[in-house]
Amino acid sequence: MFISSENAPPSLKDFTLVMPAVAVGNVAQLAVDLLVSTLNMKLVGYIHTDCLIPMAGNNPYSTCREDAEELHTPAEVYTAPELKLAVLQIRAPIIQKKSKKFRQLIVSWIKTSGFSRTVILSSSHAYQRDDQQMKGTPLRYLVTPSLLKVSADALKELGWREMEQLPAFPGLTEANAESRLSIPGGGITKGLYTDSCAEDLPLAVILLFCSEGDNIPDAFTLVNHLNDWLHLLDNPSQEPNKWKIPPSWSLLFGSGIPPAMF
Amino acid sequence: MATFFGEVLSVYSRAVEEDDEELEENEEDEQIRRELEEKREVHLHWIPEVSDSLKSGNKLPCSEFVLAVGHNAARFLSVYVLTSANWDKVGHASVWNERSRAVAGQTSKESACVFYRHKENPTVLMCQVTSHIAEDQLFQWTEKVFDCLQHRELNVTVLSDSSVADYKTADYLCTSATPFLRSLHTGTFSGKPVCQSLEQPNIVTGLSAAVLNHCQVHRIATVVYQCYSDILGPDSVTMETYKPALTKLGKSIQLASSPNTDVLRKFIQTTEIQSNLYI
Numbered sequence: 001m002f003i004s005s006e007n008a009p010p011s012l013k014d015f016t017l018v019m020p021a022v023a024v025g026n027v028a029q030l031a032v033d034l035l036v037s038t039l040n041m042k043l044v045g046y047i048h049t050d051c052l053i054p055m056a057g058n059n060p061y062s063t064c065r066e067d068a069e070e071l072h073t074p075a076e077v078y079t080a081p082e083l084k085l086a087v088l089q090i091r092a093p094i095i096q097k098k099s100k101k102f103r104q105l106i107v108s109w110i111k112t113s114g115f116s117r118t119v120i121l122s123s124s125h126a127y128q129r130d131d132q133q134m135k136g137t138p139l140r141y142l143v144t145p146s147l148l149k150v151s152a153d154a155l156k157e158l159g160w161r162e163m164e165q166l167p168a169f170p171g172l173t174e175a176n177a178e179s180r181l182s183i184p185g186g187g188i189t190k191g192l193y194t195d196s197c198a199e200d201l202p203l204a205v206i207l208l209f210c211s212e213g214d215n216i217p218d219a220f221t222l223v224n225h226l227n228d229w230l231h232l233l234d235n236p237s238q239e240p241n242k243w244k245i246p247p248s249w250s251l252l253f254g255s256g257i258p259p260a261m262f
Numbered sequence: 263m264a265t266f267f268g269e270v271l272s273v274y275s276r277a278v279e280e281d282d283e284e285l286e287e288n289e290e291d292e293q294i295r296r297e298l299e300e301k302r303e304v305h306l307h308w309i310p311e312v313s314d315s316l317k318s319g320n321k322l323p324c325s326e327f328v329l330a331v332g333h334n335a336a337r338f339l340s341v342y343v344l345t346s347a348n349w350d351k352v353g354h355a356s357v358w359n360e361r362s363r364a365v366a367g368q369t370s371k372e373s374a375c376v377f378y379r380h381k382e383n384p385t386v387l388m389c390q391v392t393s394h395i396a397e398d399q400l401f402q403w404t405e406k407v408f409d410c411l412q413h414r415e416l417n418v419t420v421l422s423d424s425s426v427a428d429y430k431t432a433d434y435l436c437t438s439a440t441p442f443l444r445s446l447h448t449g450t451f452s453g454k455p456v457c458q459s460l461e462q463p464n465i466v467t468g469l470s471a472a473v474l475n476h477c478q479v480h481r482i483a484t485v486v487y488q489c490y491s492d493i494l495g496p497d498s499v500t501m502e503t504y505k506p507a508l509t510k511l512g513k514s515i516q517l518a519s520s521p522n523t524d525v526l527r528k529f530i531q532t533t534e535i536q537s538n539l540y541i
Contacts, residue, residue: 003479048479050401054472056446056486057465069459071448073475095398248463251430258434 002077002109003046010044010079013114016230019088019106021122021192024185025212028121028258030249031226032089037061037246039232041078041087047109049075051102053092060248063170067144083232086115094188103191107199117147119230120192121222122207125185129209138209139225142181142193145203158229163207182237183207205249281342300508301358302396304403305412308353308377321412326514327386331469332423336390336490337529339421343508343515345522349378349388355403359396386514387411391469400472407478418477418484419511421504422470426490428462441491442498443507446474456506458489496529 001035004010017173035041052074059070074092094102110118126138140163143151165179182188183190189205194205205228210218222244227233233242287295307313312322330336343349355375374393380386426440439512445455446466459467466474470486477484487507493502498521508517 046475046479048475050398050405053397054468054475055405055465055467056401056464056471058446058460060462064464067463069447071446071474071478097398162509247292248483251432251463255430256434257431 001048001105002113005043005045005046010077012077012079014116015079015084015113017086017088017110017115017118018111018226018230019118019120020090021120021187021189022090022093022124023187023189023207024122025210025215025218027123027208027210027215027218027222029090029221030215031121032087033060033246033248034219034223035085035087035232036078036089038242038244039080039083039085041080041085043072043076044079044086045077046073046104047075047077047088048073048107049102051094051098051105052090053095057248061246074109083115083141085230085232086113087244089247099188099191102139103188103195106188106192107195107201110201110203111199117151117202117204118196119226120189120205121226122183122186122189123210123222124183124189126209126211128182128184129238130164130166130170133209137161139221140207140209142191142205142207144197144203145153146200146245147204150202151204154229163205214252215243216252249262263273263334270330292324302399304395304399304406306353306406307356308410309351312352316410322387322410323385324387324411324416327411327416327418328388328393328421328508328511329391329418329469329473330389330421333392333423333496333529334423334491334500335504336392337496337526338369338504339388339390340529341498341501341521341526342505342518343388344378344526345518348381349514350381352379352387353377355407356401357393357395357399357535359394366460379516380514384515388515393398395469400469403469404472404476408480408482413480416482417480418473419507420473420484420486421507422466422468422486422488423500424466424490425486425494426492428464429490431461433438441489441493441503443503444488444490444516445485446488447485448474448478448481448483450456450477450481451485453483454487455485455487456510457487468515495520497531498526 016031020032022029032092040074055074057072059068060072062068062070072091077092078087078089123147139161141155141160142163143155148155163181163183166182168178181190181193186207187249193203193205206222208218208225220243308316316322328339329482332338356363375391378388379433380388381512389407426435429435437457443457444464445457446460447455465471466486466488470488474484474486476482489500489503492505493500501521505517508515
């Protein structure tokens with residue numbers, strides 16, 4: 001359930017919501033971190049639920065000593081009202097048995113908040129691509145019919161590649177072979193997309209094929225791709241370091257090395 | 263995944279396979295799953311006096327709630343605080359999960375999650391947790407326990423054990439630096455923690471995180487003291503690290519100046535027996 005951090009609940013009506021799916025390499029979560037820290041977004045509330053594994057930490061986006069001591073929870077909502085942008089950051093894995101419940105919670109929250117559109121950032125296992133998917137860009141998109149109605153032109157102009165439907169039974173070459181949508185390693189991405197299609201929600205999925213490892217470059221790729229559509233930052237590609245890396249990204253590969261080793 | 267130095271780490275994917283849950287389940291599977299879920303429920307058992315008052319809608323009046331999670335934190339309370347005989351046991355929580363040992367008919371005395379109340383000042387409560395609470399039970403435990411407490415003017419102090427291996431720092435930690443305390447507090451906590459705040463990118467998980475999440479969204483003043491130690495079992499040096507955290511509560515909780523050695527011996531010996539590395 002959404003709990004406001006201020007006394008008055010924030011107005012999120014007609015905002016664009018960007019949220020990550022907890023997926024391969026945590027690429028989407030890293031990309032959302034870049035959005036929050038670069039656009040200086042403000043915390044407006046929490047999604048308090050039993051579907052996420054509890055965790056807590058100090059301010060992941062602190063810029064100075066004064067704001068470092070500030071408690072942050074597994075799922076938080078940030079806004080940039082001047083951009084009409086809201087972001088839901090998820091910092092913990094979903095408890096496996098509760099992923100369906102979590103999807104329902106998110107879908108009903110999206111409905112009650114009145115977001116004009118929702119963008120799910122996600123990733124999928126690179127090693128499970130089929131032949132056609134291995135050619136060209138690793139980025140894909142998906143839109144629900146209700147968003148396609150309003151954004152068809154914009155998407156056409158961007159020239160993005162839609163996520164391919166894969167044959168349900170590879171190898172069978174019948175003319176009417178069944179095909180299905182498959183996003184391996186994408187967590188709740190596919191479920192959220194199909195739920196939104198059924199509920200007629202305007203929602204898009206932007207995903208990237210990748211593998212586990214140092215996923216920081218992937219996060220930049222994904223956030224730049226999102227920016228091509230939403231224009232949150234002007235020309236970030238000209239100035240490659242315009243996205244601000246938050247301090248919480250430090251020590252991604254563990255602590256310092258003992259000096260006695262050398 | 264290979265690191266900078268070339269060693270290969272096995273990484274598990276945090277992504278949940280999207281296909282598992284869509285599988286059709288037959289009735290028997292469903293029943294087994296339902297029964298397992300029921301078994302994993304957290305149950306609170308209070309003494310008759312408390313449960314009667316809870317039933318009639320009166321929550322437990324509470325001004326100070328001290329929660330000790332882990333062997334060192336819990337035993338610290340046993341050795342320094344509970345020895346004063348000023349404490350009544352008021353209840354316990356029963357939690358079953360994959361790490362629970364199969365003990366048939368476990369009595370409340372053996373329970374690994376016990377609540378105590380101060381005899382002279384009944385608004386001071388303490389809880390010792392030494393059992394493992396699974397990830398899916400943490401939220402439920404916190405909701406159920408805090409649902410029994412009055413939230414007005416409630417102050418929560420959590421003492422929690424952690425391994426120094428989980429602590430990330432750019433400098434190399436020499437062994438003489440451990441054990442040490444780090445704190446984390448909710449927005450409504452107005453006091454000054456007795457130690458340094460937990461630095462990014464460190465996080466807390468487990469029961470202390472669940473309590474922090476709950477208290478942050480419900481605006482309850484809470485501070486967590488996380489002790490990073492390099493010793494696995496209960497030991498007196500690690501326990502002593504918690505002392506400043508409770509001395510601060512001064513008036514409500516009397517801290518013995520030195521540990522009760524009889525109680526301490528009991529806890530330390532039980533772990534020594536298990537270590538048969540060099541017989």
